[in-house]
Amino acid sequence: MEATGVALIGLGTVGSGVAQILISHGDRIARRAGRALQLRRVIVQQVDKSRSLQLAEGLLSDRLDDLINDSSISIVAQLIGGLEPARTIMLAVLESGKDVVTANKALLAEHGPELFQRARELGRSIAFEAAVAGGVPVVTGIGQCLAANQIISIQGILNGTSNFIVTRMMSAGISYQDAVSEAQQRGYAEADPRLDVDGSDAAQKLALLSQLAFGTHLNWRQIPRTGIEQLDIQDLQYAEQMGYRVKLLATATLESAGLEMHVSPTLVRRGRPLAEVGNSNNAVSVVGDAVGRVFFHGQGAGQMPTSSAVVADLIDTATGRSLQTFQHLPLWSSDEQPISITPASAHRGRYYLRMMVVDEPGMMATVAQALSHHDVSINSIFQPESSLPENPQQVNLIIMTHATTGGSIKAAVEELEQSPATVSECILMRVLD
């Protein structure tokens, strides 16, 4: 069978990994795709930059037209980040009649509706397994393998940087800032890690998975999100003592009123597979109405795991599977009934609540009353001995609630923070049992 011409746009970390697999393992890829995938063009910004990867003479170009006008290229792996010029380039590639593979979740989360519609109109496909959870096949898992199911919930650890930071805080007993520095030194975090640690990256990935699973038509910014920047090592340790691990969890749950979605640090009960996901790994736990719970776990980022997903998409596109899948994915398509998002105030769940209180007679009654005013019922209370020798009157009080709504707990926290018994802001986290 004739070889399929492939091109790359971008030769950074992932681009180099993909090129390496295509070049070093051409035989393997050819067997699995039923035809050779031949790398015919790599578009970069600077052709003469020195690179460790040796490519054949003439493969590199800094002119997109060398790719667009080459009819021998039918699949393009677009491996550059950011929104522009990534969007314009992807549209141009689609217009030229080529199929696209991408790992750029920010681009899809932002411009997915436009890009997917245009691809559909043109009879082309966009494959994006690498855009969510790197090497862990959750896009195929949800979009194809669980296609018989109504998905009921998705719970994911989708940001490897955040997971590395909370894992290190706990294992090394260090502060958030020290863990961030270590993540930066090891290359797990950018110089500006904001989008990773504030929950935006996880929200973008959750939006993509939710569109696959539920046909939601939402902008990722609509997803309520709390990051890990305010996490205190104390709370991680108290959680551990009570049998939980703190994880930055991205969840979408189908409820009768609609879809409950959020990204937030969450106490996950030990023994649950999600609680045991360490370092920079990613994991997704999906519940379907037929299949029950399915759990996927692996490396969510990094050069070769991400390249593994990109090359799988290249093979899928070359065999024609991607196009068949793409045509029927409920991604920004008008075929599926979109499900509405329930307001955060209506979400029910358990909460972890920590506050610094003045340890004097009546304090506990004041706290209990404030909670009771808002129908928040206490499941357990834990008051460790004062850790402030200079101020033994101030003690930490940790409360685990029974299930309550986001609105009730928020109102209770507001009342508590205004109460004279409380001398700090309340730390509030969700609980997953």
Add this chain to the structure above:
Amino acid sequence: MEATGVALIGLGTVGSGVAQILISHGDRIARRAGRALQLRRVIVQQVDKSRSLQLAEGLLSDRLDDLINDSSISIVAQLIGGLEPARTIMLAVLESGKDVVTANKALLAEHGPELFQRARELGRSIAFEAAVAGGVPVVTGIGQCLAANQIISIQGILNGTSNFIVTRMMSAGISYQDAVSEAQQRGYAEADPRLDVDGSDAAQKLALLSQLAFGTHLNWRQIPRTGIEQLDIQDLQYAEQMGYRVKLLATATLESAGLEMHVSPTLVRRGRPLAEVGNSNNAVSVVGDAVGRVFFHGQGAGQMPTSSAVVADLIDTATGRSLQTFQHLPLWSSDEQPISITPASAHRGRYYLRMMVVDEPGMMATVAQALSHHDVSINSIFQPESSLPENPQQVNLIIMTHATTGGSIKAAVEELEQSPATVSECILMRVLD
């Protein structure tokens, strides 16, 4: 788009589940397949048997020809167990030009070469996601999602019955026999659970996954296997004390000399996701050269999880994806270089060894010498206090070895069993750190 005609052969547990999804969730399936999947025929042995599932008039038939000769049916889910008549029926279905979906791993493990070759000759496909690990998508995971990788190892908990039994032995502190009875009462084990507990079922599934991953051309009977029938609650408890859980593990590991494969009870270090797989769940941990380790976990059996996989295969077949995948899967195909299986005596690994010894001076030296004669090096020793008040001189001795070969540990065990220091047979299990 015109509807695709679907038929079922067999209306047992899984057949009824599949029919239920197709009938109750026709809209959902049609959206995801891009066309309606219409159930047009169900072949059963007894048409007039009373069934809880209500099917449309005239759908049931006890004559296979009603399916074979119906050109409006293009996909057949063959959901009967055993080898014959399952094999003959599948060949007839393929000859009639229809694609097949099956959950019958015994049939594929036994007659895969013949069935797959015939399907290929006829330009038809056989999809079998449900044949391994039920609702957990490991066949698509390995065959499609990890297609960019050379798989390095597969470690699976592939038999739900066995996993339920070892989980219950440990959690309830009961004997093997009592756990088997409980599994039978709950419907997790057959009246004759032999193929589940002796490792045959897991070996058949491992053979299928290894063919996908490594292109091995082996008969599942070549896989060395030990079942759980001899497991003693004591060993589970000692393992737990040392930080391990015992699981019936099916593994295939690519080594320089070839492929190391076996099914056997194995001490899996706590904290590894495989150690935490409880009840009747299945899990597979796969390492690929690019992606690293990917872990899949979920319900490996049961009506709806298995039906979820069968219906996903029906959708894949209707869209045409199955055929494209099937053509390139290295399953009994002559395209892949088969990898040879290394003899069990050459396998390297750590071992757990327990024996009853006479607690007298010199005993430990005798044991240590026997091991040393065969180059087996001791990692740790644990001698609990005697639990036999009637015979306090006889004590259990538990030894964890460093890595050694299967041949060495076997020779050492033979010497130990003949030594006067040892008063019982040795219990030997593999260790996965």
